[in-house]
Amino acid sequence: MFSPEIETMSRKEIKEMQLERLKYIVRYAYDNVRMYRERFDSIGLKPEHIKTFKDIENIPYTTKDDLRDNYPFDLLAVPMKKIVRIHASSGTTGKPITCGYTRKDLDNWSTCLARVLAMAGATDEDIFQISFGYGLFTGGFGLHYGVEKLGATVVPMSSGNTERQLMIMKDFGVTALIATPSYAMYLAETAKREGILNDLKLRLVCMGAEASTAETHESLQRIFGAFPTENYGLTEVGGPGVSGECREKAGMHINEDMYYPEIVNIEKNRVLGEGEQGEMLLTTLTKEGMPILRYRTKDITSLTYEPCKCGRTLARMSRVVGRTDDMLIIRGVNVFPSQIESVLMGMEQLGKTYEIIVDRVNYMDTLEVKVEVDDANLLTDYSKLEELVANIKKRLRVVLQLDVKVKLVEPFSIKRAEGKVKRVTDLRKK
Ligand code: DLL
Numbered sequence: 001m002f003s004p005e006i007e008t009m010s011r012k013e014i015k016e017m018q019l020e021r022l023k024y025i026v027r028y029a030y031d032n033v034r035m036y037r038e039r040f041d042s043i044g045l046k047p048e049h050i051k052t053f054k055d056i057e058n059i060p061y062t063t064k065d066d067l068r069d070n071y072p073f074d075l076l077a078v079p080m081k082k083i084v085r086i087h088a089s090s091g092t093t094g095k096p097i098t099c100g101y102t103r104k105d106l107d108n109w110s111t112c113l114a115r116v117l118a119m120a121g122a123t124d125e126d127i128f129q130i131s132f133g134y135g136l137f138t139g140g141f142g143l144h145y146g147v148e149k150l151g152a153t154v155v156p157m158s159s160g161n162t163e164r165q166l167m168i169m170k171d172f173g174v175t176a177l178i179a180t181p182s183y184a185m186y187l188a189e190t191a192k193r194e195g196i197l198n199d200l201k202l203r204l205v206c207m208g209a210e211a212s213t214a215e216t217h218e219s220l221q222r223i224f225g226a227f228p229t230e231n232y233g234l235t236e237v238g239g240p241g242v243s244g245e246c247r248e249k250a251g252m253h254i255n256e257d258m259y260y261p262e263i264v265n266i267e268k269n270r271v272l273g274e275g276e277q278g279e280m281l282l283t284t285l286t287k288e289g290m291p292i293l294r295y296r297t298k299d300i301t302s303l304t305y306e307p308c309k310c311g312r313t314l315a316r317m318s319r320v321v322g323r324t325d326d327m328l329i330i331r332g333v334n335v336f337p338s339q340i341e342s343v344l345m346g347m348e349q350l351g352k353t354y355e356i357i358v359d360r361v362n363y364m365d366t367l368e369v370k371v372e373v374d375d376a377n378l379l380t381d382y383s384k385l386e387e388l389v390a391n392i393k394k395r396l397r398v399v400l401q402l403d404v405k406v407k408l409v410e411p412f413s414i415k416r417a418e419g420k421v422k423r424v425t426d427l428r429k430k
Helices: 011-032 034-042 064-069 103-119 138-150 162-171 181-193 214-224 337-345 376-380 382-400
Strands: 085-088 098-101 127-130 153-155 176-179 204-208 227-234 239-245 252-254 259-265 278-284 295-301 328-330 333-335 350-361 364-373 405-409 424-426
Touching (some): 011 034, 011 278, 085 138, 103 138, 103 239, 127 162, 138 239, 181 204, 181 214, 204 239, 214 337, 227 252, 227 295, 328 364, 337 350, 364 376, 364 382, 376 382
Parallel strands (some): 176 204
Antiparallel strands (some): 085 098, 227 239, 239 252, 278 295
């Protein structure tokens, strides 16, 4: 454990620390960020009204629109000369959202990540290849300083150039890979195709920045022979390092001394209890540069406060099922891409890359799944092919309660993503 004094605190101690920090950060945000002050004033809320965890529920949510409206720096709580780093989201539509860090924020951030990596089983003897993009994206630099803080070795590869990634992995004796699950899988498939799996020393794959499923972890473990874990975070609250899986793989431990999580039912505006699934809100407990209160992550998960078999007492969040804005509604049925992924990744004849295409034909929603086969020979054996398609359709029907069109395509024919993968094309929006 990187911070045993924090990671094994009793629940009572954690709660006391969180309440103290919550009161502090609410006052700090009110005093230093105009948006929070105006928002509190408009509903007659004062920082001194926040005395219990229940009182936190009176604080309005912060949303992505708030970050956009205050682009680029209006949410900073300190003068620019105290900000030593700025990151930003990739911003697929319009302007990105930004996050500013003081020196202390960077130090806390790398502590969070050193903990996450130690949870995954890493030590100062590991050689980490970071295949996240370095730049405004929080993944590359965030993990980089976490690895250094742990005392392990960093190979700052950044993303892209798969052949070269594998060459370095082999030549440098890399023992731990940091990448998105989709890129880790691409590296694994390519290493397999090139017959170099036995030359690799990889023992850990630390994934994040995208949703993954148990089946994806299992396939990666099968191919790479390395232990897969995932970690979670988002730019708005500082980037990766909010939480990470330990060797028990029983949820991601949240760095609760730095983040206060809540699960809410947004429609009913109600905070949910332990084990109940809903959208996660996060409040930063220590951020100086840009404190954020009750941020609506849009990520759907649940929390457990049971101590873990690993000895840690930090709350755990379950694997993210999906984002509220990723949920597809097909003929009235709610579908998360992760449900489709768990079916496809669980079938050996299939490759690891797929696409989901949604359309509307004659006023009816259609859902098509395009997936690569593992072995191209299968595509010329029509009876086997038909049997496989029927099997996939049947399994998808069980999970989704929907009829899905399935198209099998050649290995490596679907374009690979080097950063975050985009699996869904919704033609209804056009
Ligand atoms: O993806 C931060 C990050 C970098 C996390 C590297 C982990 C590792 P953003 O680009 O702002 O930040 O995207 C944040 O990505 O709200 C989730 O929807 C998704 N996400 C991140 N980690 C996971 C995960 C980074 N482990 C958004 N499982 C979040 C599922 C994840 N979704």
